[in-house]
Amino acid sequence: QVQLVESGGGLVQAGGSLRLSCVASGRTFDTGTYALGWFRQAPGKEREFVAGITWSGGITYYGDSVKGRFTISRDNAKNTVYLQMNSLKPEDTAAYYCALNRGSIVTVGRVYDYWGRGTQVTVSS
DSSP, rough: EEEEEEEOOOOEEOOOEEEEEEEESOOOOOOSSSSSEEEEEEETOOOOOEEETTTTTTOEEETTTTTTEEEEEEEEGEEEEEEEEEEOOGGGGGGEEEESSSSOSSSOHHHHSEEEEOOOEEEOO
16 A cells, blocks of 8 residues: 655745655555656646656656646655756646656546645736
8 A cells, every 4th residue: 555645735825836745654665667657637627737856766757737846856765756846837826736657647537546635826917
């Protein structure tokens, strides 16, 4: 079993920055292929893939709406994945979730095996 806990959300003005963290616990990731993904969902909208990273090789992939503004990274020693969000826009307002997939980076949320409870990001104009 795996537990994922997100933190770092909050209220920020447009143009500002936030860094989200996702700490994974419950098992080790020293075997097999895993990918951590960040998703977001705003009220009344569908869940959207934001960014993903492979646990071992650090390969990254981004959704089109955040390319060039967001950066995903990992610290294997801390079992933590980060999402650095710069140049935030009001349309980035959403609940942000991290998720773990026992496989490669996938942009479809239903493929992921484990999910955190989310952290709210609100960007004011």
